[in-house]
Amino acid sequence: MSQSPRFDRGHTDDLMSFLAASPSPYHAVANAAERLEKAGFRQVAETDAWDGESGGKYVLRGGAIIAWYVPAGATAATPYRIVGAHTDSPNLRVKPIPDTGHRGWRQVAVEVYGGTLLNTWLDRDLGLSGRVTLRDGSTRLVNVDRALMRVPQLAVHLDRSVNADGLKLDKQRHMTPIWGLGEVREGDLVAFVEEEIGAGAGDIRGWDLMLHSIEPPAYLGRDRELVAGPRMDNLLSVHAGTVALATVATADEEPPYIPVLAAFDHEENGSQSDTGADGPLLGTVLERSAFARGGTYEDRARAFAGTVCLSSDTGHALHPNYTERHDPGHHPLPNGGPILKVNVNQRYATDGTGRAVFADACERAGVPWQSFVSNNAMPCGTTIGPITAARHGIATVDIGVAILSMHSARELCGSEDPHMLAGALTAFLES
Template sequence: MSEPPRFDRGHTDDLMSFLAASPTPYHAVANTAERLEKAGFKQVAETDAWEGTTGGKYVLRGGAIVAWFVPEGAAPHTPFRIIGAHTDSPNLRVKPRPDTGAHGFRQVAVEIYGGPLLNSWLDRDLGLAGRLSLRDGSTRLVNVDRPLLRVPQLAIHLDRSVSAEGLKLDKQRHLQPIWGLGDDVRDGDLIAFLEEESGLAPGEVTGWDLMTHSVEAPSYLGRDQELVAGPRMDNLLSLHAGSTALASAAARENLPYIPVLAGFDHEENGSQSDTGADGPLLGGVLERSVFARGGSYEDRARAFAGTVCLSSDTGHAVHPNYAERHDPTHHPRVNGGPILKVNVNNRYATDGSGRAVFAAACEKAGVPFQTFVSNNSMPCGTTIGPITAARHGIKTVDIGVAILSMHSARELCGDRDPFLLANALVAFLEG
């Protein structure tokens, strides 16, 4: 193994800034694009004809981004090295008719997105952010990043059964946040408020994709600040590490592969959308890259046959209070290095040859890695990995960083693991 990389807390500091600035998938891809622009990447439009020039390029589509770097001398059949991640996180999202209320409280009607730990959204100061669609056909990002909403929990004096039976939440009745007082609830109040916040004229907004977020800033935690608490680590931690690795790899010469970053939306609800991993976005970009360099379908087939994707997503660190929920011989630890995810029923896409690819990257980077497999008695989650492998016919390996409190409004990871993951991803992209 190479010498281990010297830990740079600046990477984790930068991750925390990225998390705070990215309350929605739309903000996450905009911030990723801005970072890639600074590294010399240029945006290309899907509606334009593409040229087979070298250099860094990226495509934005809603809450998804695909970025790639074409090295000098890359042939049409040059394989790709892909880092896959997702941009969405479980949360509370605003309904089409958002204005509601009862008993003197003004509330916002929300719908549950993905599988959040619902109790983690109670009694928490929430902001509101997302994408506004305007009358002229354009869009505008909005981020009210201050205490605006709150889902108040019922006092224990009014529900003594909580102590014995646990908290039981009705998704429709118990999770509508309050944002003011008054009996005069009027349709259009929330959107009018956001138009004013965004400097838009009344009636200019005709559509919206809005969601709540915790306004508490990411922070170091613990006696020695070895832990990081923050929102949306699942899975902006991987998107941040992937963009860092892509920018680093693009600065190298004589790359044997074309490095790619694919950040998809809608992983938390099945990936079936035009911006999800089960959609056509990634395959279209890769094929157009081959054809733009003068390639044929045969070149496309050769390139895909030699391609490898690392599907990077957060995984479960062993929980000190619930160790029996984990496989007894697989206990990934926080700050123990990235994890390799394995499931023989293909809930993860890793096989033995994929493990060898990841092990080689970690060895080259001097990074230790761990293995995660579920307890046989517990159902296993899944990722974009199996979807990517099946849809595009490319070798895919599931990896990530071990965290606690997955799907909470605030999750917990080690301060070193994001840095170690990024170093392993750089080595993977370099081949």
């Protein structure tokens, strides 16, 4: 493989393993927590009283994780340095009454989650993942990582105009996957999951299940300078943030700020949930951490006033087949380094001061960076950045990695960019 001095293949290999092992937000936070525990972090329960001891701690709630490292000598007014990201990706999620089908086909009823590219889920081998809640109130992770379901596309012979007029998909009628033949039986899917996880019949009382592509991530290109894989938006940032936080927490020198990883769920549908960025989770955790160190509301206000968040999410790389859709002066490319995302209408939270913070982190990490802004004629997406800034009064900067095929079941990035992003995040957290 052609490599630059900035490229660490080990990091990219590790990202690919993380993507493959995290088919749902619940798996992503479990995997992040496992990595942080190896770096000395410990889980704290929200229902327990917290202590003010130094060291690494984390809170898990559903598909969200908030982790922070309190350096020795930190006070209640010590500001935070936050890496924000999200764990969810657009996909197909199982409905409350999942068993459906007719005319000899057994199917699974699904809802479309987020703004997914529907056609990318057609004719793809799909597994089943997520979590279930058992009769005793406990939860169990589910990962059936084999060819279990498929959403078959209509043959061209029965849709002669598809190539001329374009594919038109109805979310309700055309996106229902098949998973077998025979009579539809109520409770069949849940019984199947109970058998897969070794639970007793009738033990599952609730579920948050979703479909995922079972095709593993892979290097792509003549020189393998690209990586194709699922859920890069936004597990690429969750992985980089986890690596950065663990690196800073295990370094010889203590950071002057309190580094934080905040990975939320439900960004793809607006962040309005108890585990989303528009909920109280982050603010509550940061406040409790300050109060546990003997702080007052005044200390909390001082800490928040000095806090900076890098909201790390994927952005659009220049698409060679649709260059007219991009701003003519801003052409981020894979392996060009992380991107600074700007929108003056506050779809991104970046301002000039934030640009300086990001540029400084990249300079100290020794990595290049690029700027992204949308074409004025195209609507701009958004992130957790503006939500974090507005909800908590925290200075926030939107950054990320440039990718192609965003919101596809399988996305594409440069093989060097994940390592460069992690380097910039590390420099930011340790500054």
